Amino acid sequence: MKEIEKLMNYRPEIRVVDATLRDGGLVNNFYFSDEFVRALYLTNLRAGVDYMEFGYKASREMFDESRFGKWKFCKDEDIRSIVGDNATDLKIAVMADVGRCDYKNDILPKNESPIDMIRVATYIHTIPAAIDMIENAAAKGYETTCNLMALSNTQEKDLQIAMDLVARTDVRALYIVDSFGALYPEQLARVVDMFMEIAAKYGKEVGVHVHNNQQLAFANTIEAVGDGANFLDATYNGMGRGAGNCAMELLLSFLKNPKYNAYPVFQFVQNQMQKLKEEGIVWGYDLQYLMTGILNQHPRTAIAFTEQKRTDYANFYCELVEKD
């Protein structure tokens, strides 16, 4: 019953991060129309969302700009063309992947950029590089988070050491990223407890970003709320890689802070997300994602299964365990 009273009230420290363009961009190669992005920005404003993640700051040396929509690169001028000076309460975030971002060149000083927050995504074995990126961005004036991907594949003691290192920087929040949708709520609770302990020691906050492979993205997000996490990622209609993410419409319907409003989300789903689905863009729970989730694997094989429009689930499972 840890949080049952809080279900009736709310914690004002909670921040909702819309990751639709970034995680959803992994589904459509970031080819969102300007109309879609502008509508999403306006919707986030009306819905009371705290941060809008526009996409990745991906290296243009490593990735061919002609093969992706612009939100894989999130040039400052492209963001400005949507938000102008963004004289609003909605903060702008981008994700910077360790090893896939020319952060020293591509991330300008904060006072020259519309971006407010740099979210540094890292695996456990690249923590020192992540720390360098966090310190670089913090020195330039940005808020930062450290998003530890594929967390379900790491050992607890390594996690603890890694997060203790990261927490010594100027980072604002330590993010738990269940990339594989592998964790059950009680396992996530254990991880949040560990993150909360480190965060408390250094005056940091904890965030969660989870995938829906086992229809647990929303459940895990609200589990984390009850455990003390403040930064919550969600995407409209749950759009995101593979099985997708915690759905914004679910999360805003749950959160009790009157500044949040789910109705604009309903409108956006009606007017914009339906179109994407009609265009044949596919995401969301299906058995192939459950399988990679329970096996604690990257969803790439399940995504290929989806792209090939296969439905021979049992065969796919055999392929997975055969190679295990």
Place this chain on the structure above:
Amino acid sequence: MKEIEKLMNYRPEIRVVDATLRDGGLVNNFYFSDEFVRALYLTNLRAGVDYMEFGYKASREMFDESRFGKWKFCKDEDIRSIVGDNATDLKIAVMADVGRCDYKNDILPKNESPIDMIRVATYIHTIPAAIDMIENAAAKGYETTCNLMALSNTQEKDLQIAMDLVARTDVRALYIVDSFGALYPEQLARVVDMFMEIAAKYGKEVGVHVHNNQQLAFANTIEAVGDGANFLDATYNGMGRGAGNCAMELLLSFLKNPKYNAYPVFQFVQNQMQKLKEEGIVWGYDLQYLMTGILNQHPRTAIAFTEQKRTDYANFYCELVEKD
């Protein structure tokens, strides 16, 4: 951390109930082919499922047999045509609704019937009638459960009094039924605790049957496992009224008892459930069900929205709150 150790082990008392024909029948008016039902029976055997619910024992005086598939009525001979003498470990269940079942006539003595368990479905205001049905079925030799529907709409003290009355009968399990998909896991935990207290007093067990309006059917089911519930309802691919139920493929992938096997479920989804979807039968999470869920309403309006193939979610929400 109440149950984290049990996540690595299992509780042998747990019983999985396949409710596909019964709750799924609400989606297609119980028109399942014999081939489908036979394949489902054989799959349940291979998957280690404990009970298979064939449908309702609905009154043939109240309901026109020509307007429904046979599993709305579950005549003993129809069940026998699928299971023969059912010389297996899989038990056969049917649901009997208070006020919609001629139980005195239509439920034969157990030794003349292939049925093992009568699940009595009731609302809070028809508890004495439910008790009469339970006692009638128990006297005939059946296992029984009492399934309290629309539980999220009842007051806790009423619930407590009602369940205390029911628990004095020969009933085996007291079932929590979240018909509206309205409960969050921490709310469900509170209800399970209350049910567990009454169950312990009278030597009964607790069951859960939940709906997926907020993508919480699986999460709520495993929450209840952690809280001590033994009877767990699930349906293949989550097929069930409106947003559907806890998906069997998720539940059997979660449960650690080696007698359970999710692989036959994957095969059945591949070979049988896909066909239903291709025939245009629709169930599962969508925004209209989220809305009735958060408003704690019966899903009938959302089902009508689905049947009319509407996608104007925001308008639908306005209709709901306008009439609220």
